[in-house]
Amino acid sequence: MIYARIAGTGSYLPGNPVSNDDLVARGIDTSDEWIVTRSGIRSRHLAAADVGASDLARIAAERAIEAAGCEAEDIDLIIVATSTPDYxxxxxxxxxxxxLGIRNGGAAFDVQAVCSGFVYALTVAEKFIRSGSHKRALVIGAEVFSRILDWSDRATCVLFGDGAGAVVLEASEQPGIRxxxxxxDGSHHPILCVPGGVASGQVIGDPFLRMDGQAVFKFAVKVLGDVAHEVLEVAGExxxxxxxxxPHQANxxxxxxxxxxxxLSMDKVITTLDHHGNTSAASIPLAxxxxxxxGKLRPGQRVIIEGVGGGFTWGAALIDF
Structure with a gap:
């Protein structure tokens, strides 16, 4: 039987950290105490104006490929999870x-599930590999969320950052994604969305992220707990x-x-949002x-990854390393 295992990981954060105090110095009506108390975030990274999601993704991908001990040409499937594409x-x-210089004609496409995007992309890639149609997939979460933030809205702009994370997923005789x-549930889309678009060269609607923080909190806690229990039940664990x-690094x-x-004790939870904020689809692979x-996550260990995001979408995977 063919399984799919993670063979290598990589990540990239652009530029220098931007602290909460740096945001205050830029004129945002907030404070380090306010942000840390409500979110746990102390800093984030913001991409330069000429840097796109594909630039962040390339660097994270190169690091994952190196860690997997393969070459870029060995990749026959690329899936990028992003809500902030270049084009x-x-x-x-x-x-x-x-x-990456890949010319082998392998499949390449994006997945848009916002903060659940990496879980969605990894799950899709696993199905390709287990079908036998592909042998090695590059799965990436990459975001430049700073481009869709309303910097006058202190309730949202302080929470997000830019970055990318990647994994190489390859065919194996040993179980990996268990x-x-x-x-x-699209009926919940108003509580977290960017309700705008482009038509005839003009922005139609609102091009900035809008969020009902309390509603998102209640929804996220419920579905993240439920979906984690679901994958454990499916695996018989x-x-x-x-x-x-x-988990998705949001709050x-x-x-x-x-x-x-x-x-689970918090000693068993990987948290990285304090130094990169909410990077949407990039947050799980970054962590x-x-x-x-x-050295925290080692071969032979078992991990649950899970995410929830606008849509609303949510998902989880139980993985053996």
């Missing part, structure tokens, strides 16, 4: 393919078998509440790579 088209994945679950929980209070619902490179 309307072509896909960011196609641009990454070109920037179980996954994806869900969506219990929470006691999990070494690490790597420390959501993370704490989710861990409590699973009966995953940091856990691997720090």
């Amino acid at each position: 309307i088209f072509p896909s960011t994945a196609a641009l990454v393919q070109a920037k 179980a996954s679950a994806l869900h969506a 219990s929470a006691d078998s999990v070494d690490w929980l790597i 420390i209070r959501i993370i704490q509440a989710t861990a409590k619902r699973l009966g 995953l790579d940091e856990a691997v490179r720090s």
Whole structure:
């Protein structure tokens, strides 16, 4: 039987950290105490004006490919999860393919599920590999969320940042992704959205991120707890078998509440949002790579990754390393 295992991880954060105090100095009506108390975020990274999601994705991808011990030409599938693509088209994945110098004609496409995007993309890539049609996939979460923030809205602009994370997923005789679950409920879209678009060269509607923070919190805690239990049930495992929980890095209070619902100590939770904020689809692979490179997440260990985002979308995967 063919399985899919993570062979390498990589990540990239652009520029220098921008602290909460730096935002105050830029004229945002907030404070370090206000941001930390409500979110746990102390700094974030913001891409330069000439840097796109594909640029961040390329660097994260190169690091993941190196960690996997393969060559770029060995990749026959690229899936990029992003809500902030370089262009309307072509896909960011196609641009990454070109920037990596891959000319093998492998498939490349984007997935748009906002903060759940990486879980969605990884799950899709796993199906391709288990079908036998592809052998090695590059799965990336890359965002430049700073481009869709209203910097006069202190309730949202302080929460987000830019970055990219990537994994190489390859065919294996040993189980890797043990179980996954994806869900969506579009009726909740008004509580977190960018309700705008482009038509005839003009912005139609509102091009900035809008969020009902309290509604998002309540929804996120419920579905993240539910979907984590779901993948454990599918795999026939219990929470006691999990070494690490790597949740979407949005808000420390959501993370704490989710861990409590699973009966997991925060000692078993990977948190990185304090130094990169909410990077949407990039947040899980960023945290995953940091856990691997720090030595916390080691071969033979088991992890749950999970995310929830605008749509509303949510999902989780149980993974053996």
